Amino acid sequence: MLKDITLGQYFPGDTPAHRLDPRTKILLVLLYIIALFCAKGAAGYGVLALTLAACVRVSKVGLKALVRGLKPVLFIIIFTGLLNLFFTPGTRNLAEWGPVRISDTGVHNAVFMVLRIMLLIMGTFLMTYTTSPISLTDGLERLLNGLKRLRVPVHELAMMMSIALRFIPTLIEETDKIMSAQKARGADFESGNLVQKAKALIPILVPLFISAFRRADELATAMECRCYHGGEGRTKLHVLKYEGRDYIALAMGAVILAGVIVLGHFGI
Amino acid sequence: MNEMIETESLRFAYPADEGGEPVFALRGVDLAIEKGSFVVVLGHNGSGKSTLAKTFNAVLLPAGGKVYVEGMDTLDESLLLAIRQRVGMVFQNPDNQIVANVVEEDVAFAPENLGVPSEDIRRRVDEALKTVGMYEFVRHAPHLLSGGQKQRIAIAGVLAMEPECIVLDEATAMLDPVGRKEVLSTVHRLNREKGITVVLITHHMNEAEEADRVIVMDDGKVAMDGAPAEVFTQVADLRHMGLTVPDTVDLLDRLRRAGVDVPLNALTVEACADAIAAEIGNLK
Numbered sequence: 108m109l110k111d112i113t114l115g116q117y118f119p120g121d122t123p124a125h126r127l128d129p130r131t132k133i134l135l136v137l138l139y140i141i142a143l144f145c146a147k148g149a150a151g152y153g154v155l156a157l158t159l160a161a162c163v164r165v166s167k168v169g170l171k172a173l174v175r176g177l178k179p180v181l182f183i184i185i186f187t188g189l190l191n192l193f194f195t196p197g198t199r200n201l202a203e204w205g206p207v208r209i210s211d212t213g214v215h216n217a218v219f220m221v222l223r224i225m226l227l228i229m230g231t232f233l234m235t236y237t238t239s240p241i242s243l244t245d246g247l248e249r250l251l252n253g254l255k256r257l258r259v260p261v262h263e264l265a266m267m268m269s270i271a272l273r274f275i276p277t278l279i280e281e282t283d284k285i286m287s288a289q290k291a292r293g294a295d296f297e298s299g300n301l302v303q304k305a306k307a308l309i310p311i312l313v314p315l316f317i318s319a320f321r322r323a324d325e326l327a328t329a330m331e332c333r334c335y336h337g338g339e340g341r342t343k344l345h346v347l348k349y350e351g352r353d354y355i356a357l358a359m360g361a362v363i364l365a366g367v368i369v370l371g372h373f374g375i
Numbered sequence: 376m377n378e379m380i381e382t383e384s385l386r387f388a389y390p391a392d393e394g395g396e397p398v399f400a401l402r403g404v405d406l407a408i409e410k411g412s413f414v415v416v417l418g419h420n421g422s423g424k425s426t427l428a429k430t431f432n433a434v435l436l437p438a439g440g441k442v443y444v445e446g447m448d449t450l451d452e453s454l455l456l457a458i459r460q461r462v463g464m465v466f467q468n469p470d471n472q473i474v475a476n477v478v479e480e481d482v483a484f485a486p487e488n489l490g491v492p493s494e495d496i497r498r499r500v501d502e503a504l505k506t507v508g509m510y511e512f513v514r515h516a517p518h519l520l521s522g523g524q525k526q527r528i529a530i531a532g533v534l535a536m537e538p539e540c541i542v543l544d545e546a547t548a549m550l551d552p553v554g555r556k557e558v559l560s561t562v563h564r565l566n567r568e569k570g571i572t573v574v575l576i577t578h579h580m581n582e583a584e585e586a587d588r589v590i591v592m593d594d595g596k597v598a599m600d601g602a603p604a605e606v607f608t609q610v611a612d613l614r615h616m617g618l619t620v621p622d623t624v625d626l627l628d629r630l631r632r633a634g635v636d637v638p639l640n641a642l643t644v645e646a647c648a649d650a651i652a653a654e655i656g657n658l659k
Contacts, residue, residue, distance in 0.1 A: 241476060273476040276518045322471045328434055329472035332464040333485035333532060334456050340490040344483035344497065 117239050123352065124166035124237045129246025131353040132234050138360040139230050142367040143223050148375035151367045152222055158363055159230055168236045176232040177225060184224050191217040240272040242345075249347055262338025270326070278319065285314050379445065379540050379572045380408040380431050380462070386439035387426055400426040402595040403440070408574060410539070413566045415583040415603075416576045418592035419617040427592065428544045428576045432462035445539070460489060463533030465546045469525035473517045478509070478528055481517060485536040496535075503534040506569075507561050523554025527561055534565070540572035541565065547577060555579075580607070580621045584642045591616065604640035623647035630654075 119125075127135075139155070146152050163170060177184070195217075197210025235243070248265035255261050286296065289310050296307050385404040388397040400423045408414055418424040429435040430442050433449040442449045444458045463485075466472050475481040479500050486496045504510040507527040517525055526546055533541055543562065547555040559582060566573045575582060583589050589606040591599040593616045599606050607613070607624045614620070620628070623644060627637050630651070641650040 239477075241480060269476070270474065273474065276516075277470050280518075322468075325466065325468060325471035326474070329464075329466055330474060330484075332432060332434060332459060333474075334459050334488040334536065335484070336456065336488065342487050342490050342493055342496065344480060344487060344493060344500065346493050 118168055118172070118236050119239070120167060120237065122165055122167050122237070124162060124168075124233075126352070127237075127356055128347055128349055128353045129238050129242040130250050130347060131349070131356055132238055133243075133246050133250060135356060135360045136231055136234050138364045140227060142364045143227055143230075145364070145368045145371045146219075146223075147371040150375040151370045152219065152226070154363065154367055154370065155226055156222075159226060159233070162233055163229075166233060166237050168233060172236065173229045173232055177228055180224070180228060184221055187224060188217045188221045191220050241269055244269045244272070245343075245345070245347060262341070266338075274319075274322070277322075278315070281318060282311060282315055285311050377410055378407045378443075379410045379412075380406070380574075381443040382406045382427075382430070382437075382440065383443075384440040385427075385430060385437050385442060387423075387430060387435060388438050389426075400595055401430070404595075404597055406590070406597065406600075408540075408572065410572055411566070411570045412587045413563070413573045413585070414575070414588045414590060415586040416574060416590045416592060417578065417580065417583060417618060418598075419578065422592040422616075423595040424576050424592045425544055428464070428542050428574065431540075431542050431574065432459050432464055434464070456489070460485075460536050461538055462540045462542060463536055463538040465526065465529050465533055465541065465543045467545045467548050469522055469529055469549070470518070472529050472532075473525060476516055476518070478504070478515050478517055478520075479513045481528060482531045482535050485532060489536065499535045499537070500531075503531040506534060506565070507531045521554060522550045523557040526550060526554065526558050530558070530561060530565075538571065540574065542574045542576070544576045545578070546575075547579065547582065555582075578618075580619055583607075584621060584623075591618070603642055607642060608639040610639070627651075 124132075139158070142151075142155055146155060163173060192209060192213050193207055195210055195213035197212030199211045200208045201211060201214065202209045238246070244265045247268075248261055251259070251261045286294075290296070294307060294310055296304065299307070382404050385401055385406075386399060387401040388399045391397040404423075404427060416424045416427065426435060430437060430449065431444070433442075433444075433455055436450060444462055447454045447458055449458055473481050474484050482500045482503055483496050486499050491499065501510065501513075504513055507530050509524060509527050509531060512520065512524070512528075517528055520528065529546075530541070541562065543558075547558050550558065562573050562575065563585065565571045575586070577583070583603055583606075586603055589599070589601065589603050590597055591606060591613070598616060599609065599612070607620055610620050610624060610628045619625070621642060623642055623646075624639060627639050627641060627647060627650065630637050631639065635654060636657075637650050637654050641647045
């Protein structure tokens with residue numbers, strides 16, 4: 108049952124979208140998000156939707172996987188849509204039932220807000236689908252390198268993130284094992300109301316936490332034995348390097364952002 | 376200088392529980408481990424064998440006495456990295472010593488920490504993985520491998536430091552017989568072909584058969600020290616310390632007690648079979 112948890116899922120591949128430097132992809136997603144918030148009308152959104160569609164096509168990820176990513180946030184999308192639809196005052200009311208009314212601005216806002224959230228999520232998902240977690244942390248570490256001067260522990264944060272990613276499958280496996288062990292002792296996780304179900308989780312969480320602490324202790328010793336002493340003087344097996352394609356992709360991203368801003372200026 | 380690791384009246388105590396006396400896990404150990412040798416350290420739980428191993432690369436520091444690695448004092452903090460680079464350590468649980476989620480990244484972890492240039496890391500990673508026979512898994516996710524394979528990745532991760540000595544702290548305890556065999560044949564090969572000193576901590580007697588030297592720990596002290604044939608023939612003493620003897624010695628011991636005149640020091644299965652066959656020949 109725990110097998111289908113997908114956190115930062117990655118679809119390995121060898122397309123131009125996979126080969127881009129992770130830093131480029133992070134920056135492009137950033138540009139894309141800024142553009143999404145600058146877009147004002149159908150033309151702007153159209154350009155961004157087409158851009159996303161082109162990227163999806165190049166990455167060969169498949170629209171189905173992307174749409175699947177929307178499922179967990181479906182509730183938020185619907186909620187935002189309805190909120191905008193019913194509670195935006197406008198110049199003209201299209202329908203009215205007592206205190207509830209739908210205005211023309213309401214419809215406009217609802218449609219574009221839903222579109223914005225959907226494009227936002229699909230865009231960021233496309234990045235995590237085409238970038239392995241390890242190169243993503245690598246990219247983040249390098250991008251934030253400048254913050255080291257402000258005493259932000261960039262290396263430590265990146266190390267924590269990659270260790271957390273490394274231990275997700277191990278801990279999921281362990282949770283499965285503990286659940287089976289508790290079930291064998293007569294624990295019941297399925298029946299009862301919400302409170303009872305939450306209480307039933309305690310016999311899983313306590314051993315899981317104890318074992319996680321023991322693992323952390325052993326891992327720290329093992330890392331020390333392999334000469335880990337913080338980020339100072341550390342080298343890398345894979346050194347990130349911007350290539351021609353990265354500059355091209357970034358230039359294209361900048362052009363699209365500029366285009367969307369110009370379109371937004373005219374209100375379309 | 377021919378000693379890889381040397382200890383002088385080494386003592387170590389774990390901090391006591393509140394109000395209690397500190398528990399001495401090591402009470403005066405004097406050892407010299409020769410370069411290029413294959414040493415097995417045996418002992419039952421709580422005999423101090425794992426504690427001893429952890430003092431060899433300054434994970435634990437002596438509370439009394441000294442530990443020298445190639446003449447370097449482990450108490451000297453400025454030598455810490457040099458010591459740990461020379462003495463690599465492999466632990467019991469393979470899951471808790473793998474750092475990265477790609478095999479090659481994990482093997483690269485130690486050289487990355489040592490600040491080795493990138494091209495050099497690549498060479499070391501490939502070489503280490505080829506040595507342990509795991510090169511085909513270079514881009515795999517470690518959590519999908521078997522226990523024996525994970526442990527071989529851990530050995531490769533240590534080899535990438537280009538150490539002089541590898542300490543295996545019960546590294547075979549959590550493995551199935553197949554995995555145990557993989558790991559043991561790997562370290563034996565490293566010892567033979569690359570001249571790497573191996574210190575194998577274990578409670579499996581059978582793993583000690585092919586060692587150059589067997590050290591038996593009991594109650595924080597060295598109880599026996601010598602060639603496998605010398606140590607394992609002291610059947611009564613070993614049993615007294617809560618240890619079993621290898622199956623071959625056990626069989627020969629029973630035969631002797633039943634009045635059959637066989638030698639006790641035939642440790643391997645082949646030698647044991649030969650000894651018994653010879654005796655059967657004599658009886659005819």
